[in-house]
Amino acid sequence: xxxxxxxxxxxxxxxxxxxxxxxxxxxxxxxxxxxxxxxxxxxxxxxxxxxxxxxxxxxxxxxxxxxxxxxxxxxxxxxxxxxxxxxxxxxxxxxxxxxxxxxxxxxxxxxxxxxxxxxxxxxxxxxxxxxxxxxxxxxxxxxxxxxxxxxxxxxxxxxxxxxxxxxxxxxxxxxxxxxxxxxxxxxxxxxxxxxxxxxxxxxxxxxxxxxxxxxxxxxxxxxxxxxxxxxxxxxxxxxxxxxxxxxxxxxxxxxxxxxxxxxxxxxxxxxxxxxxxxxxxxxxxxxxxxxxxxx
Amino acid sequence: xxxxxxxxxxxxxxxxxxxxxxxxxxxxxxxxxxxxxxxxxxxxxxxxxxxxxxxxxxxxxxxxxxxxxxxxxxxxxxxxxxxxxxxxxxxxxxxxxxxxxxxxxxxxxxxxxxxxxxxxxxxxxxxxxxxxxxxxxxxxxxxxxxxxxxxxxxxxxxxxxxxxxxxxxxxxxxxxxxxxxxxxxxxxxxxxxxxxxxxxxxxxxxxxxxxxxxxxxxxxxxxxxxxxxxxxxxxxxxxxxxxxxxxxxxxxxxxxxxxxxxxxxxxxxxxxxxxxxxxxxxxxxxxxxxxxxxx
Numbered sequence: 001x002x003x004x005x006x007x008x009x010x011x012x013x014x015x016x017x018x019x020x021x022x023x024x025x026x027x028x029x030x031x032x033x034x035x036x037x038x039x040x041x042x043x044x045x046x047x048x049x050x051x052x053x054x055x056x057x058x059x060x061x062x063x064x065x066x067x068x069x070x071x072x073x074x075x076x077x078x079x080x081x082x083x084x085x086x087x088x089x090x091x092x093x094x095x096x097x098x099x100x101x102x103x104x105x106x107x108x109x110x111x112x113x114x115x116x117x118x119x120x121x122x123x124x125x126x127x128x129x130x131x132x133x134x135x136x137x138x139x140x141x142x143x144x145x146x147x148x149x150x151x152x153x154x155x156x157x158x159x160x161x162x163x164x165x166x167x168x169x170x171x172x173x174x175x176x177x178x179x180x181x182x183x184x185x186x187x188x189x190x191x192x193x194x195x196x197x198x199x200x201x202x203x204x205x206x207x208x209x210x211x212x213x214x215x216x217x218x219x220x221x222x223x224x225x226x227x228x229x230x231x232x233x234x235x236x237x238x239x240x241x242x243x244x245x246x247x248x249x250x251x252x253x254x255x256x257x258x259x260x261x262x263x264x265x266x267x268x269x270x271x272x273x274x275x276x277x278x279x280x281x282x283x284x285x286x287x288x289x290x291x292x293x294x295x
Numbered sequence: 296x297x298x299x300x301x302x303x304x305x306x307x308x309x310x311x312x313x314x315x316x317x318x319x320x321x322x323x324x325x326x327x328x329x330x331x332x333x334x335x336x337x338x339x340x341x342x343x344x345x346x347x348x349x350x351x352x353x354x355x356x357x358x359x360x361x362x363x364x365x366x367x368x369x370x371x372x373x374x375x376x377x378x379x380x381x382x383x384x385x386x387x388x389x390x391x392x393x394x395x396x397x398x399x400x401x402x403x404x405x406x407x408x409x410x411x412x413x414x415x416x417x418x419x420x421x422x423x424x425x426x427x428x429x430x431x432x433x434x435x436x437x438x439x440x441x442x443x444x445x446x447x448x449x450x451x452x453x454x455x456x457x458x459x460x461x462x463x464x465x466x467x468x469x470x471x472x473x474x475x476x477x478x479x480x481x482x483x484x485x486x487x488x489x490x491x492x493x494x495x496x497x498x499x500x501x502x503x504x505x506x507x508x509x510x511x512x513x514x515x516x517x518x519x520x521x522x523x524x525x526x527x528x529x530x531x532x533x534x535x536x537x538x539x540x541x542x543x544x545x546x547x548x549x550x551x552x553x554x555x556x557x558x559x560x561x562x563x564x565x566x567x568x569x570x571x572x573x574x575x576x577x578x579x580x581x582x583x584x585x586x587x588x589x590x
Binding site for chain 1: 417420421422423425426451452454462469470473478479480483486487488492495
């Protein structure tokens with residue numbers, strides 16, 4: 001027996017269909033959505049990633065504006081983000097990391113208008129998410145939820161072990177899971193007895209960044225495992241945090257690396273952008289409506 | 296055998312001593328700390344609570360300014376909080392709940408300057424806490440940590456079960472525990488198998504608001520239990536979420552209600568206010584210093 005493969009592809013397809021529908025609505029009303037990506041460094045990995053966002057945006061009819069500021073200073077990057085906040089034609093803003101040394105990235109993401117913070121980078125977005133107010137979650141954290149919901153994995157009342165406590169995956173994911181009434185345990189490098197959690201969890205999410213960390217010894221037969229890790233092994237291959245060879249034959253379902261969560265994130269960034277644009281468009285339309293009523 | 300009693304009194308005493316030391320430092324430099332409490336409703340419980348803060352502040356040499364705006368409108372309360380943000384003599388701001396019906400409390404707490412948000416009410420404070428940036432935690436959540444640290448209960452690597460997921464206790468407490476390298480499980484009303492968590496946890500924190508919810512059946516002998524519940528029983532007595540009669544003889548240590556967490560919170564609100572004032576004072580002193588150097 002082998003685990004059901006929780007592939008990201010159909011999940012991303014479904015998200016792209018939702019995005020397309022919203023884009024059609026925007027276009028009908030004479031609007032279009034625009035994502036701005038601020039790129040403050042020049043390296044192969046980030047350049048490749050930003051190009052992939054541009055291609056995906058083009059395919060969905062979303063404008064993508066890349067602002068290249070290699071070796072940008074704090075003041076330049078601050079001015080750039082503030083200009084994007086003030087630009088009504090821009091609906092989503094991403095500050096691509098890493099930033100040049102000496103630049104305080106934390107101070108920059110706090111400037112991003114929460115209504116345009118489509119990758120949930122501003123701590124205010126995370127705080128709002130935590131208290132249950134409307135906010136965008138980081139796309140990677142949200143991707144895990146999209147996969148679980150697409151494959152109808154029940155969450156309410158169930159124990160979900162989140163392994164990893166980063167601000168971009170583990171912590172926001174815990175909030176998204178609590179919103180869905182899961183019981184959430186947050187494990188990490190200092191957890192004394194990891195199997196105590198992963199063996200009793202209905203769902204285990206691995207988001208640590210250590211290749212092959214989760215083996216068959218740490219999971220129950222009935223469990224669902226979502227791999228969020230992105231590590232490069234000795235052969236230069238992309239591998240997750242799950243030791244696939246031993247875990248896959250054992251568990252009920254597994255979302256693999258590659259082909260899982262990573263497939264979904266870019267689609268979600270675009271969906272978030274288009275959602276933000278739709279909200280702006282509705283506000284403008286509503287204002288227009290009430291003005292014409294007044295006439 | 297009976298559990299060690301984790302009383303709040305010595306913890307509060309210790310906090311008051313820290314506050315007194317900071318107040319002495321402020322006074323030496325010609326400064327004083329001021330807490331502003333915005334009171335938008337008139338009822339016995341809140342009036343009593345605000346009076347108790349005033350008394351505690353007076354005892355510590357902290358100024359306490361109560362702004363009574365019963366039936367205050369959104370606009371009035373907004374203007375009040377903005378004025379307090381802008382007032383350099385005010386170092387801490389509390390918006391006392393409940394607010395009048397029709398007033399959006401969430402919109403108001405988001406206005407509180409994070410550097411003056413000494414009860415961690417602004418979601419930005421919670422977000423900053425979550426990503427590890429300086430921020431004040433809600434006093435009740437922080438009180439639990441103060442009790443655990445005072446009695447030297449080890450947290451790093453240990454499993455702490457937090458029962459309750461409110462924005463003022465459970466959720467910020469989970470972040471404070473993660474900061475201290477605990478493995479945290481967050482349980483709540485929808486948790487299918489609560490004992491699965493509370494029986495395996497080294498520490499269980501009850502913050503649900505249901506009298507006698509945790510009984511001896513749900514705890515391990517070696518565990519430490521912190522009761523944060525405040526419920527009124529049929530006889531009008533204040534009782535916690537822990538069924539004390541059965542749990543106390545079984546567990547290793549118990550922080551009781553009354554006499555535990557509740558004893559610590561007001562002391563912490565004042566410590567936070569004085570910490571905020573000290574930071575402002577140091578900035579002013581430093582500016583003065585650099586100005587005199589320039590001469």
